[in-house]
Amino acid sequence: MMTKREFLSELEEILETDPGALKGDERLTDLKGWNSLAVVSLIAMVDERLDTTLSPREIAKAGSIADIVRLLGDTIVP
C-alpha cells in the first residue's frame, strides 16, 4: 500500500518534474515526459512497491493519472 501523495511523488520522479508539481487529475497526454520509457518505469515502480503488474493495455486506455490510481484500487490509500 502507498498513499496517493507517495504515488504522485514516484510519478514525479519518473517524469522528472518538480516535487509537488502533480495534482493527480492531469491528463496523461498533457504530461511532459509521458512516453514509453515512462510507462515501463511506472510498471516497474508499481510492481516493486505494490506487488501488482499493471497491464500496458490498461495504461494505454487510461486518460488521466486518476484513472491509473483507480486501476490500483485499494492499494492506494488517500
Add this chain to the structure above:
Amino acid sequence: MATCTVSGVRLAGIASAVPDRVRTLASHAAVFGEAEVRKISESIGVKSRQVAFDGMCTSDICFAAADRLLNDLAWPRESVDALIFVSQTPDYVLPATSCCLQERLRLSKRCAAFDVGLGCSGHIYGLWIASSLLVGGGARRVLLLTGDTHSYICSPLDRSVALLFGDAGTATALEADGSAAPMTFVLGTDGSGRDALIMPAGLFRNPHTEETAIRTAGEDGNSRSAEDLFMNGAEIFAFTLREVPPLILAVLQGAGWSVDEVDAFVFHQANQFMLQHVARRLKLPKDKFILAMEEFGNTGSASVPVAMSARLAARLRSASLRTVLAGFGVGYSWGAVALTCGPMVMPDVLKVPGSVVGTVSSRSE
C-alpha cells in the same frame, strides 16, 4: 512442458564473435537529440555495440566463431555429427543457412544440419535440442550456432529499437560425456504475444509490396515500415515480469539448487533496466548477476553466450561453475537451464573483420 533433466552431455567450449565495427549510441544524437539518447542509454544500459559490415550476414559472424572454436578444441571437422543454426536473420528463405555453413566449415557430408527460427530464447532451446541429440539422437558431437544481425531490420528512426540492438554470432560445442553433470531445462511458449515483437510484413503472411516498405511516423513519433522490426517495450516488460521469475524458480527447484549454490546467473541481455528489476525481484546477488550490455547491446540469441565470453571466460577456462542461463522474448518464447560447465575452451570475444563476408549465391551476381 514440464521440467526435464538431460544427463551425459558436456559443454566443450563457447566462442563468441562480433563485427569489428562499433556504433556508439552518441552517433544517434542527430536523429533523436543528445538528451533523449542519453536518457535511453542510461535506462537500457547500452553505450555502444557492434554492427555488421555492409553485406556481412549472421552466418559470416557465426562462421568466424565456429572456425575458431573448432581449431581451439582441436576437433577434427569430420567428428561433428550435427550442426544447428539458430537465428531470425538467415542468409536465405531457402536453403537452410546451416547447409551453407556445413560446406563452409568443411564439416562431413554425414553431418546433420538444420535451422531453428528463434530469437531471445534461442540459445537455451539450442542447448536443449543439441543435448537431446547427444542423448537420444545418436550424435557424439554437436555444434550449436546462434546469432543475429539486427542492424538490417531496425529502422534508424525508431527509438524503441534503433539504440538497443547489436549484431553478434556465437558457437557452442557440446559432446557426449557419461561423467558430465546433469542439465535441467524448463521451456515455454505463449504465442498470444506474437504482435509484441514482430516484423509484420515481407514474407508470406503479409508479402512485400511497395507500401510495406515505406517508413511512416506512428503515434509514438517513431518512424518504421511494416518490414522493420516492431517492439512494444511495455508489453515485453509486462511479459517478463509475469513469466521470468517463475521460470527461474522452476529451474532452480528442478535442479535442486538454492540461489546461494549458483555461481552465475546469465540471462538474455534484453535491457538493463528490465534485467536489474527482475534480479531485484528474485533477490539475486549483484555479483552473481551477469550484465554485458554496455558494449554489445541486445544481441538476441547470441546474448547469453556473448555475456559468458565477455564476463566469465577467465573463470570458465579454469574452473567448473554452476550457472543458470535463461532466454525470453520474441514469440513469446522462453527457456532456462541449470547447467554445470567448465573448465572448457573459451576464447575472448572475437572481432570479425569485414573481409570475412561469404560468397554471394551465383544466381544473384
